[in-house]
Amino acid sequence: MQKLGLDPTVVRRARELAARAGQPVVDLARSHTTVSVERAVLRLAGVRGADSDGIPWVNRLVDAVVADVGLSHGVAVPVFDALRREGLDDVTVLAQKAAAGAVRFGVPEKKGELTAARRAAGRAATAGLKVVDRRRVERERLIKRYGDAPRRPWIYLIVATGDIFEDIPQAQAAARAGADVIAVIRSTGQSLLDYVPEGATREGFAGTYATQENFRLMRAALDETSRELGRYVRLTNYASGLCMPEMAVLAGLERLDMMLNDSMYGILFRDINPIRTFVDQRFSRQVHARAGIIINTGEDNYLTTADAVEAAHTVTVSQLLNEFFAHEAGLADWQLGLGHAFEINPELPESFRLELAHALLARELFPDAPLKWMPPTKHMTGDVFRGNLLDGFFNLVGALTGQGILLVGMMTEAVVTPWLSDRDIALQNVRYVLNGAGNLHEDFVPAPGGFIQSRAHEVLGEAVELLERIVDDTLLEAIADGTFGIMKRPADRGKGLDGVAKHAEDYFNPVTEVLA
Amino acid sequence: MQKLGLDPTVVRRARELAARAGQPVVDLARSHTTVSVERAVLRLAGVRGADSDGIPWVNRLVDAVVADVGLSHGVAVPVFDALRREGLDDVTVLAQKAAAGAVRFGVPEKKGELTAARRAAGRAATAGLKVVDRRRVERERLIKRYGDAPRRPWIYLIVATGDIFEDIPQAQAAARAGADVIAVIRSTGQSLLDYVPEGATREGFAGTYATQENFRLMRAALDETSRELGRYVRLTNYASGLCMPEMAVLAGLERLDMMLNDSMYGILFRDINPIRTFVDQRFSRQVHARAGIIINTGEDNYLTTADAVEAAHTVTVSQLLNEFFAHEAGLADWQLGLGHAFEINPELPESFRLELAHALLARELFPDAPLKWMPPTKHMTGDVFRGNLLDGFFNLVGALTGQGILLVGMMTEAVVTPWLSDRDIALQNVRYVLNGAGNLHEDFVPAPGGFIQSRAHEVLGEAVELLERIVDDTLLEAIADGTFGIMKRPADRGKGLDGVAKHAEDYFNPVTEVLA
């Protein structure tokens, strides 16, 4: 049921503008590659493990290729050409040799060698994608076998102990307590590492590292719990930071179910170079599309730095852009966990109705996307009694507006990363609201022309205006100007720009060949 | 706006049935008197103070009259006859003499003496009522001068330290923090005392005594705070228990603004005799009507002993009865703070929508009464985090259904009488809800024929059925059967029956003469 009476022509116009604003960035992404995209390719093609310093062999291999021929041709051809020349069949062994300085890389001049290298790379990459495909089938099978989450919204809980072996029992406990989705938070520093750490880890600040092994361990533990509970429990991590494409690959290989993956988060909140981010982002989304992974975007973050009322329309604009980029990369609507949040200052008159207006706008603009509804954080304080109350009203908005994924708020938000008891209290809160008022949306009918409808129309109007400006000025300019989250990020600054290259004429990527 | 689509004929029928069920009880009340009614008359007529054991002179005087002539004539004539005979002009002095055994009482046989006594009693009682009238005018003036509560619902807070001198600063602090109404809880034992203690008191369990002096002290303190805040802060106490009529008089004399005053509470929850209660109740309401005091009824209490869903219709029935009795005693609709409560088990599916249905039913049945909305108590536990959450949803129902008086719930309900910080947290909760969602009722439209409407119709239907049964069996039988709050209270049992007398032919009461 449409409750806001949005004008379909305005909605259509908003989408058109988003496409026009996004297209230049897509063009950029299609014509560039990055070290992480190339490493992701090699991971799919079978490179595994790390050297004794913990630097992954994919990093060593890509570095070696870049040193010899640069990045612009892609690494697949030089690598598979060398593999043939060296008479090896294991790319990891090649990486080890290359790291020792024992291999030279180049793009073969002979047509036959080129074709052979491309074909070999294609076979290897396809083998990797097959694993991803198997994982996807496996997920579907397990959901069928164990059963799916019992209702919408899915209940999404975080664990963040900083030690995978503490995280595991906490995640299992959270699942038993009712979580449908577990997100394992990673260490504060990881997004700026230009490699993915290896192995099980017990360190980190406010979370431990995202590694393939940690993914595997956690997924196995949750499979066990899913079996026990008779309900498939989803696992989430982050495809963001400098290794976004590799994270997407690892998630696909280890059957993660959802990934935080935003088109602009890294730019805005990690000061990663915009071009780097957009290129990495497109590749990671192609992989997510293939893996059947649901992405979660990060519009909620803007409201922690910008004002949630003033900047409400920037959330809408960003959702439209994220949608455009996602569709372009092959993601279906059911995979779009577009983000938004309950971050209006609770002291503001009508704050709750404003939240309803914003949440409903997102719901009606993206009727087929499983919106990710984020709890209050910015206006949470050390007053934990008040905190639990705000979380309750956040949950109510979630229920009234049919959000798809409910990130459960913690009363200790302003104090600590969640304690065991915080999660328990928070889940009790969610259960009370969903159980007691879960169907109240039937009786929630924004008065025609009233406060809620007007506010939603106003925000949509502002979004259209902003999109018009972005189309005129370019998205990169808008980002440089602080349009999103008041963070100013010029396109020629930020981390990781040196890992970007424009495609050479002969650029070849066996993965995008398949995924495109 | 009517949101439930109640059938006006059903509503009319419910009221008619309530009148028919109540009328025999009114007849009973009109043909009986009680020791407390008579003491109330003497208080209005000017008897003050207590003996050295703390027994008020009114008690001594009424006891002396009863010993000589019984209660059935009323005490006014014997007393004022004796006053004339003794050549006294101060009734308190007469009481003292009578207590010493120095006065005999009788009903004068001579027409002239009788008329003289009646006239003297009438003059004295009228003087007392004049004070009450002055207080009422004073209230109206102060409200005009300081301003009234800024919004509906009025915010109602309890103080219960057990010491009037701790209660006062706490009440003032509560008012400054936002309370529009302060209720001073009295000691657990007071309702069964057949006299009103005298003077300022610093003892009691879970509250200190209701005395004329405590009333005066608290009203004076709140007047001071009202001036300071530029908003008249109302004061509440209890007209219930064995001294209900006297409490009403003292409240009128000391400008209390609201009084807890229910037609059946004392019967059910204090095991006071039903006849005693109904007689006392009628008189007390006549006085409240004159004093411009708002009464608060006690239907909320039923839901602490009975189940709030099963017994929902008993609340409606009791509200209809309380309304009938109140109108009959001269109270206007604006004086009817009919009680109901948020007491449904929060574990029950749809609990919140059921609460909405019940609260809205009360609202639409009594559109002109300032309903008193009571917070969760029964299902509160020592989990104070959950407690604050439930209170928030209680506040939301209050706002969505336009309740008149919001009794603020405390997160420590199951633990202690409210602490200073509990009130602060509770008020913060109320402010958040009213400020953020106070106008959400505009968007709350129970779906036609949906869950909320159906439930409200169902409860009203059950109420009509129950009223039909009560009309057939009599109200006294229904009370004896445990219809209300599952408490079984036969009409010939309970405390205070010996203080009841049927009017003699010549019964005279100078107060009811005026108030009738």
Added chain:
Amino acid sequence: MTIVRPYGDTTGDGMVQVSFTLPLVHDKRAEGAAVQLANKMGLDPAMLVHAKPMGEGFTFFVVYGRVNHLVDTEKVQVVERDFPLLSAKEINAVIKRRLRRRLSVVGACIGTDAHTVGIDAILNVKGIAGEKGLEYYRELSVTNMGAQVSVPDLVETARAQKADAVLVSQVVTQRDAHLHNTRAMSAAFREAMPAGKRPLLIVGGPRFDELMAAELGVDRIFGRGTTPREVASYLVHALIGAPK
């Protein structure tokens, strides 16, 4: 495990939450005072995470921190159930076989306390938590005197009913009302009846400390969440002994 610490999100982290009001105007010194108190309670480090001025001269605080106390579960004092939990059937059978008359129980909520829901939950057929109350037991004869019963009336009724056990409920605890009333009750029974003739004295209510029975002069205390079957089983155990 015998030694444990509070658990926030990591074994042994010792984390706890504390809130309180100090009668001080809110300023830095008051915040320091709050930290001082938390330190005295054993929180170190103590994080003051919330301070809110209230009224005149009061401030409310929330403090989180690591507490350095250890909990030794071996040294925990509790009143463990030292009798078998019997079924209604067993209870009736034991009474019938060993006592050969119905066991007489008198219940009341004494003093000015009017909270009957608790004692009714134990006595009335309706019961609580899915268990029927003592009235339901064929071999128990129950007299429920209701609320606000005076101690002399209770003693009188106990005598008249030849009570084997007296069950008293106390819910209001402000200013230790429950302790005063219980002491008055047990003293009255001691005065009224010789040791051998006295009924078993049992009190219950949500805020009693079950360890205080001796101090209050009663035989047993039941706290939060008591069920009728526990009480009936205890009655059999204390008055008749083990079933056999």
Added chain:
Amino acid sequence: MTIVRPYGDTTGDGMVQVSFTLPLVHDKRAEGAAVQLANKMGLDPAMLVHAKPMGEGFTFFVVYGRVNHLVDTEKVQVVERDFPLLSAKEINAVIKRRLRRRLSVVGACIGTDAHTVGIDAILNVKGIAGEKGLEYYRELSVTNMGAQVSVPDLVETARAQKADAVLVSQVVTQRDAHLHNTRAMSAAFREAMPAGKRPLLIVGGPRFDELMAAELGVDRIFGRGTTPREVASYLVHALIGAPK
């Protein structure tokens, strides 16, 4: 008043609320363990009012009770503001008159911490709580390096900007990240510059203990709710001295 107690609803009642989790399965013994802990924290009597089993082998407790500790407000240790709070006008005037050049400030959020809202609140024109940030002060020259700045970069920039003061923010505190980073920062400055040439080192963030400045090797710590004017006033006080 110098000696105070917590206040529930009566002067001197000493009432506090505590909650925590114990790694114990919920039973009577666990409840006893919770009371034991509360007793060790000084609650006596301790009322256990809520116990909730969580997951496997954990129980959450809420306890209320009277704490027997006294708070001596004379003995409270706080970092009191020991400098006058100046207006922007005064600050600019003092710098202009006494320093005769703009005072150079370099700010950053170091380590992997990406929380810039706090340092931005102090530095950016926008400010916080109605006060403009340091950039707004005509006589202050502000370099805001943003977040996730490495210590070597910070030292480098401080040198380049001839910083009179370096302002560092730390918000993430898990596993004492803020303390590690602050120590690393102050050590780097000590190593890189001789005592007389070092800028004033200031750190801030919501979970710092303001008493730890010496221990962390910095000149001053600012906590929750700091406003730009306080910081500017301190800069003037510490670098220039009293206005006159």
